[in-house]
Amino acid sequence: MKEKWALIGVSIFLCLVFAGSLLFLISMGRDKGTEDGYAYIYQDGILVKTVSLEKEEVFLIEGNHGAYNKIQVKDGSIGVTEASCPDFLCGQMGYISKGPIPITCLPNRLVIEVGNGRETEDLDGVVY
Amino acid sequence: MWRKKQKALVVTALLLFLLLVVLLSGRNGKGKAEIYERADILMGTSFHGTVYGGKRDVLPELAKELRSLETERLSWREETSEIAKINFLDGKEPYENISAELSGYLTDILDIADRSGGALDPTIGNISRLWDFGGANERLPEQEEIDKFLEKTGYEKLQVSENSIFIPKGVSLDLGAVGKGIGADRAADFIKKQDGIEGAVIALGGSIALIGSKPDRSPWNLAIADPRGKEGEILGLLKLSGEQFVSTSGDYEKYFEVDQKRYHHILNPKTGYPAESGLISVTVVCESGLKSDGLSTACFVLGLERGMELLKEYGAEGVLVDEEKNVYITEGLKSLFDLKDASYKIVK
Numbered sequence: 001m002k003e004k005w006a007l008i009g010v011s012i013f014l015c016l017v018f019a020g021s022l023l024f025l026i027s028m029g030r031d032k033g034t035e036d037g038y039a040y041i042y043q044d045g046i047l048v049k050t051v052s053l054e055k056e057e058v059f060l061i062e063g064n065h066g067a068y069n070k071i072q073v074k075d076g077s078i079g080v081t082e083a084s085c086p087d088f089l090c091g092q093m094g095y096i097s098k099g100p101i102p103i104t105c106l107p108n109r110l111v112i113e114v115g116n117g118r119e120t121e122d123l124d125g126v127v128y
Numbered sequence: 129m130w131r132k133k134q135k136a137l138v139v140t141a142l143l144l145f146l147l148l149v150v151l152l153s154g155r156n157g158k159g160k161a162e163i164y165e166r167a168d169i170l171m172g173t174s175f176h177g178t179v180y181g182g183k184r185d186v187l188p189e190l191a192k193e194l195r196s197l198e199t200e201r202l203s204w205r206e207e208t209s210e211i212a213k214i215n216f217l218d219g220k221e222p223y224e225n226i227s228a229e230l231s232g233y234l235t236d237i238l239d240i241a242d243r244s245g246g247a248l249d250p251t252i253g254n255i256s257r258l259w260d261f262g263g264a265n266e267r268l269p270e271q272e273e274i275d276k277f278l279e280k281t282g283y284e285k286l287q288v289s290e291n292s293i294f295i296p297k298g299v300s301l302d303l304g305a306v307g308k309g310i311g312a313d314r315a316a317d318f319i320k321k322q323d324g325i326e327g328a329v330i331a332l333g334g335s336i337a338l339i340g341s342k343p344d345r346s347p348w349n350l351a352i353a354d355p356r357g358k359e360g361e362i363l364g365l366l367k368l369s370g371e372q373f374v375s376t377s378g379d380y381e382k383y384f385e386v387d388q389k390r391y392h393h394i395l396n397p398k399t400g401y402p403a404e405s406g407l408i409s410v411t412v413v414c415e416s417g418l419k420s421d422g423l424s425t426a427c428f429v430l431g432l433e434r435g436m437e438l439l440k441e442y443g444a445e446g447v448l449v450d451e452e453k454n455v456y457i458t459e460g461l462k463s464l465f466d467l468k469d470a471s472y473k474i475v476k
Contacts, residue, residue, distance in 0.1 A: 045168035045191055087264040098360025100353055101381070102167065102174045111167040111174055114360075124178070124329045125336045126362070127376040127411055128353035 036098075036115035039078045041071070044109050053078060053097060053114065067108045078112055079103065100126030161326055161343045170194045171202070171311050173333035179319065180343050181326035190318050190330070197314050201230050202303050204253060211301050215253075219297030226293050233418060234288050237306055240422040241283040244438055247429035248422050249283045249397035251295075253302025258400075261382040261393035268386050274400035281397055309421025312337040312373055316417070327370060335375040335421050338368055347464075354469055355380045355409040355449055363449065364467040368413065375420040377428040378409040394428050405431030406450050413461065414444035432456060 041049040041061060048061060051073055058072045058081070069090060070082035079095035083105060090105035096114055103112040161181035168175045168191055175194070177187045199206045206212055210230050214223040226234075240248045254277040258269040280298040287294040295301060303310070315330040316337040327340035329348065338348045347367040354361040355378045368374070379392035379402070396403040405428065412424040423444055427435030432448055436456070439446045445460040453472045457465050467474055 040167065042167040045166050045188065047165075047167075089262070089264070094359075096359055100351065100360065100362075102176075104169055104174045106169055106172065109169050111169060113167050113176070122349055123351050123365075124338075124342070124348045125176070125331050126351040126353055127336055127374050128334050128378065128381060 037076075038115050039073070040113045042111040042113070051078070061108075061110060063108050063110075069105055069108055069110050071112070078114065080105065080112075083108065100128050166191065171198045171307055171332060173308060174331075176331045177315070177328065178330075179325055179328040180340075182322055182324045186319070186322050186325075190315055193314060193318050194311050194332075197311060198307075201227065201233075202307050202310065204300070204302050211303060214293055214295060215300050217295075219295060219299070222287070222292040222294035224292045226291060231288070231290060231293075233303070233306070233310055234286075234293065236416075236418050237303065237422060238283055238286070238288065240419070240426055243441060244426035244430060246283060246397055248305060248426040249281060250301055250303055250305070251281050251283055251285060251299050252395060252397045253300040253304070254280060254298075255395060255397075255400045256302060256304060259391070259393070259395070261384075266384055268384075268391060278400050281400070305425045306418050306422045308332040308335040309373065309375055309417035309419070311335070312375075312417030312421070316371075316373075334377070334381065334424075335373065335417055337417055338370050338372050338374070340370045350374060351468075352376060352409070352411050352447060353378070353380075356453070356471075357469065362468050363409070363455070363472060364447070364465055364469070366411075366413070366447070366461065367464045367466075372413055372415065373417040373420040374411060374413050375417070375424040376409060376411040377424040379428075380408070394425060396429050403429040405429060405435075407431055407435065407448055408451050409447075409449040410435065411447040412439065412444050413446065414442065419444065 037053050039051050039053055040047055043061060043063060053073055053076045056074050058070065060068050060070055062068045067084045069080050072079055072081045077095035077097035080090040080103060083090055085105055085107040090103055093103045096103055099114050164179040164185040164187055166177045166187035170191060171194055177190060179187060199208050201210050203209045204211050204215055210227060217223055237250050255274060258273055258277065260266045285296050285299050311332045312330060312335045316339050319325055319328045319339050325340065327342050330337045336350065347369055350366045350368060351362040352364055352366065354363045377394055379394065382393035383390050392402045394403050395401065407428055410424045410428045412420045414420045419442060423438065423442060427438055427446065427448065430438060432450060435448060439458055445458045447461060447465060448456045454475045455467065455472050456475050
């Protein structure tokens with residue numbers, strides 16, 4: 001009897017370890033800047049913020065020497081509403097929801113990308 | 129009996145543990161190798177790198193490499209670059225001791241310029257700056273201004289030898305039409321030198337380098353943007369193998385409108401105005417980033433018939449779209465292209 005319970009106990013333990021690891025691995029696989037419905041904000045080449053396009057919000061991304069970009073998420077899209085850069089070309093790029101052309105702010109070295117269909121279409125890139 | 133079962137349990141547990149360790153070390157739940165990604169602004173455009181496998185994230189080093197390509201070789205804006213130094217001499221004397229790297233690029237560019245009858249021209253810099261597409265001073269220039277600079281435009285005015293280059297006074301070099309392609313070439317060379325990388329996709333603006341293969345060995349899946357679609361819509365998909373470069377030139381990426389007329393950023397070097405060849409999008413696939421980038425521009429300027437001839441001459445493949453929404457595909461891509469927008473028609 002003892003052996004049976006030991007066997008069941010170890011099996012349950014191993015199953016839990018496996019399930020936990022698989023969930024961890026799947027979540028790692030998703031956090032790669034490719035999921036649809038999300039925007040990925042990079043500053044100086046580093047991913048600084050991931051936001052869902054379903055939740056409306058306004059936030060600031062600040063850089064060195066007072067540089068900033070005010071970013072808004074609305075109606076499933078994302079855009080820059082205000083920025084410290086002299087030309088404000090990032091704001092003129094409007095709102096994006098599916099890509100493929102990212103919003104870029106050269107002076108503040110900021111890139112905003114969206115999921116780009118890479119998850120649903122299994123896309124590796126878009127030429128434009 | 130109990131000991132035997134105990135042993136079996138311990139052995140099973142150890143085996144499962146080892147399996148987990150293997151899975152955790154570099155493999156994710158989808159059976160793919162570790163993925164490294166980076167988005168950045170490099171060479172004056174958006175950069176996106178995806179690398180499958182490898183011992184560490186090499187993308188920060190690649191970013192440095194591309195920055196040095198810009199500041200040491202290609203950018204007319206950076207006074208440290210060879211191109212800026214050549215322009216600075218402004219016809220006073222030849223620029224001696226040109227690097228073998230830049231000399232090689234110029235040879236390839238001048239070959240395309242020559243074979244396309246000047247549809248690609250690296251001396252168009254002054255006119256591009258007048259229009260300043262996508263820049264803070266974007267505007268429709270006066271005809272007089274264009275005429276003044278047209279006199280100083282023409283690739284045949286350049287005198288290039290193995291070690292030196294001479295450009296006459298007032299002529300200005302600008303490698304903008306091929307810079308992203310050159311960056312894609314450099315990126316591919318860098319990635320291939322790294323240990324353990326299975327595959328990578330490096331995008332610099334509209335130019336993409338496909339290196340190696342995906343961990344599941346399926347073809348690379350690239351979308352071509354819909355030239356008349358809304359944001360995010362695609363024309364079709366291309367399934368490609370590695371060691372290829374893809375560039376697109378279109379009239380929709382950078383443009384402005386005056387009196388309901390569209391002025392796009394691909395200039396015809398002969399007129400100084402946006403090319404009106406009947407094409408609205410040209411995608412080129414070939415074995416070199418410089419060539420794919422340069423040929424997509426040249427074909428856009430030349431139009432369908434001469435563009436197709438030029439691709440054939442270079443052994444390059446392409447997808448060309450005209451303003452009537454007809455799609456023309458070269459033989460080698462016919463089975464690899466999947467049209468996704470029914471408002472376009474493939475012409476057999």
